[in-house]
Amino acid sequence: MNGPQIVRLPEHIVEIVSDAGEGAQKAAVSFAQVCAKAGNGLWTVEIIPSEIQPPPHTTGSASGNRIRLAERGNVTNVGNLANVVFAFNEMALLSRLQAESVAPDALFLIDDQWATHDVEAYRKSYREVLEQVRKGGGTVIEVPLEKETQKHVDDTRRGKNMFAVGMLCALYSKELEILREVVRNVFKKKTRKVVDTAVKLATAGYEYGLANFETRFEIPALPTDKSMVAMNGNTALAIGAVAAGFDLCSMYPITPATSASHVLSDIFEDFGGFVHQAEDEIAAIGVALGASYAGKTAITITSGPGMALKTEFQGLAVMTETPLVIVDVQRGGPSTGLPTKIEQGDLLHSLYGTPGDAPKVVMAASTIEECYYILSTARKIAEEFRMLVIVLSDANLATGQQLFVRPDVSKTPRRPPLDLSPVADDALPYDWDPVTGLSQRLIPGQPGGMGVITSLNHDRNGKACYDSERNQRGHQMRSRKLAALQKSLQPPAIHGAEEGDLLLIGWGSTRGTIEEAVDMARAEGSNVSSVNIQFLSPLPPGLKKIFSRFQKVMTVELNYSDDWDDPLINAESRRYGQLAWLLRAATLIDIDCYAKVPGRPLMPVEIYNEIQKHLEEGAKPGKEKTAAQKEGN
Amino acid sequence: MATIIEECLEETCSMGAHTLEDYESEMPRWCKGCGDHGVLAALQRVLRKNNIDPENVVSVSGIGCSSRLPHYMNTYGFHGIHGRALPISTGVRLARPELKVIVTMGDGDCFSIGGNHWLHAIRYNIDAVVLVLDNEVYALTKMQVSPTSPEGTKTNTTPKGTYLRPMNPLSIVAGMTNVSFIAQSATWLPSHLDETIEKAWDHKGLSFVRILQRCPVFMPSAFGEGGLNYPVTFLENESGIPVHPGLLKRGPSKPHNHFDLNDAQRVAATVDPAPMGLIYHNPELPTYEEIRAGRCKRPDHETFIKRLDGVLDRFAV
Secondary structure (H helix, E strand, C coil): CCCCEEEECCEEEEEEEEECCCCHHHHHHHHHHHHHHCCCEEEEEEECCCCCCCCCCCHHHEEEEEEEEECCCCCCCCCCCEEEEEECCHHHHHHHHHCCCEEEEEEEEEEHHHHHCCCHHHHHHHHHHHHHHHHCCCEEEEECHHHHHHCCCCCHHHCHHHHHHHHHHHHCCCCHHHHHHHHHHHCCCCCHHHHHHHHHHHHHHHHHHHHHCCEEEECCCCCCCCCEEEEEHHHHHHHHHHHCCCCEEEECCCCCCHHHHHHHHHHHHHHCCEEEECCCHHHHHHHHHHHHHCCCCEEEEECHHHHHHCHHHHHHHHHHCCCEEEEEEECECCCCCECCCCCCCCHHHHHHCCCCCCCCEEEECCCHHHHHHHHHHHHHHHHHHCCEEEEEEEHHHHHCEEEEECCCHHHCCCCCCCCCCCCCCCCCCCCCCCCCCCCCCCCCCCCCCCCEEECCCECCCCCECCCHHHHHHHHHHHHHHHHHHHHCCCCCCEECCCCEEEEEEECHHHHHHHHHHHHHHHHCCCCEEEEECCEEECCCCCHHHHHHCEEEEEEEECCCCCCCCCCCCCCCCCCCCHHHHHHHHHHCCCCEEEECCCCCCCCHHHHHHHHHHHHHCCCCCHHHHHHHHHHHC | CCCHHHHHHHHHHCCCCCCHHHHECCCCCCCCCCCHHHHHHHHHHHHHHCCCCHHHEEEEECCCCHHHHHHHECCEEEECCCCCHHHHHHHHHHHCCCCEEEEEEEHHHHHHHCHHHHHHHHHHCCCEEEEEEECCEECCCCCEECCCCCCCCCECCECCCCCCCCCCHHHHHHCCCCCCEEEEEECCCHHHHHHHHHHHHHCCCEEEEEEECCECCCECCHHHHHHCCCCEEEEECCCCCCCCHHHHHCCCEEECCCCCHHHHHHHHCCCCCEEEEEEEECCCCCCHHHHCHHHCCCCCHHHHHHHHHHHHHCCEC
């Protein structure tokens, strides 16, 4: 027989899905590691059901991962439609078709056991789904996953995944030795027997693939002389928190934030820190605040509903000017919403969810790499400005994996011991600089600094007061710190040309997707650029100037906005995306938005299509045009 | 007992000894006749007696009349939000176990809005003196029902009288895992209150002290017009809170083994007459900060960097 046909590709998107508990997640992580070690750039996204054990063999039970592989070092987003789906049963496969995340002409690998299964309903649905796939233009390869795995283990639920990884590695022409090393590493905490079986299965899958696949893919790695790491955003946050010098993480479990505290719980004590799991979200921030007041560096990590519970204490942090960093790993809302899925719905809540007028710093991480570095910045701002700093991440960053340049730990700043030298007896807890609002922070244990900080309005000496003049002054001083911080910020970098027809503005994890869409459009000659905003409060300087150089400005966000076509919607009633809302208020520019809540990351092609639509509508601001049309109806 | 001469000698000979004034701040702005004044004075006396540096004390509170106490102490103070003094205190202790923490709360503050934190702080057994000033009514918000208001109490939110029987906080605390110190005293028994707070101060762990007091404005009738005829029993034990002979005018005393949790739970469940004194004491229980913060030593910079590099190794590709 002739050798297999080798197809060289610049990139590919692979999805692996099984019933929950069958290990597709672990298979995907292993596969991603093999690819990363081979030098591919990657970005992964978890596909997870909302229950621990949903009914098996249903679309709701599909669990797995999407892996975008490329020859480039820096893959920044989830990509478009998947090219390959490896499904352990046809319902898992069907769930991916329903999610509309797969290219119709994709390659589908599926376990063939269902074709001859005892249960007739399975045989029937298997036939039907395969027929649907083929009709859509897909190629199906039926693989003896169950049968082959049975040769090596009794419980195939605990073995199929490794056989599958072996097959995928063969399909993508990876080296067997790297695969074996990764599998050994993935199971390193298990017994020798488990490790050996896993390696044996992966090898068998690999050999099966080599012997049977007629077409194989090759995504060459671009050589790099830099050391790289691959991890998800929550891991990056956790290790970043250690590097940033935090002493204590106080938290309450909530998806999708929790895994950051798992990583910290594992490593933090070696660095002199520890994780306190509090009795509730309120206590979690309270403990962090108390620790920070006492002079240590504390963080609390949560997600939307937890943020809501923490708002009262956030107000206290603002009022007492106690440094504090909160990470909000956003998920779909409102209420319990979509616990495992992505949304960017907490921006305005972060800015304004606190009782009264509570100025605070709000930042957003836009890549997994940034999750590592952002906490150092957040910590410095919190301590230097005595402010509450909220760092927004989201489920996309939290659970996705990205390859990035290994951080240089030698640059980790040395931590001086707590300065408890005495202060003058007349030192005041709020010795506000009249211009910047900044003041010296007094720490318990410092002789001379005794005094009270209080949630009540207070004057410079911390005493409660209720008169209008000193109330106005307190607000002024807390607010001016934001302006002082804004003075030190740079205008955001523009991706693309400095001026043009359309400017897209995003924040957080949509950055890579937006930039890729802009690149697609620019390659065709469109005058489109984009900006990612890292500081949401205070906003960076120069926005108005940047916006004025574009015919049309619109935000791209994963939150809700009304469509112009919706009944009742006109220019006055329309609810805008949250960043659009904020920027419209800040700049008085008629900023439009493409904001939606699909519960999954946006694909570059979706944004690209939106760009085309807006460019076709012409250079005039689309909103006005559409609104005018609407009123004419 | 120290003689007057010994006390004088102590005061003049120990260099840098603190005076009561060292712990006093602005003039308290509580109502005339409020029991809070007595608690403040007792606390300042304990600090003075132990010659504590004011800068090493953090007085934490929530919201309510009693929670104004940090403002009147010349120590570090954190006047927080309603019900949340205990999480803040836990944070302070975990961060800086060398600091002394005093927590003052009201009955609504601790038992109602802060109920969850109350139970869990006991479970953590942080080393702090926790004083709940219980006047059986919400006073700062002008007379609403409290979890400890006696059945039938008329308040602005229960104009026809409360429908529910009062909670017994002592019984609840005595049922918590890891409870290490429970005592009860009253502001109308000043010498007993002093001794109780002193005992609480000496305990390593969370000292939970319920202090009965009346609100002269909104609940003047509480505890029989301020304890004049309120039925109490003093718990007697040589390692407990001393029952000075003068106290026996207010009620009888009875022997009590405060080291026995079963005995403590029985006594804690008694509401009439109210037990006064040390109800439970376990000086052996480790504190949360010993267990957690104590084992986390920050390595030197070079080791820190090496370990951080080791963590990144796990994710290297």
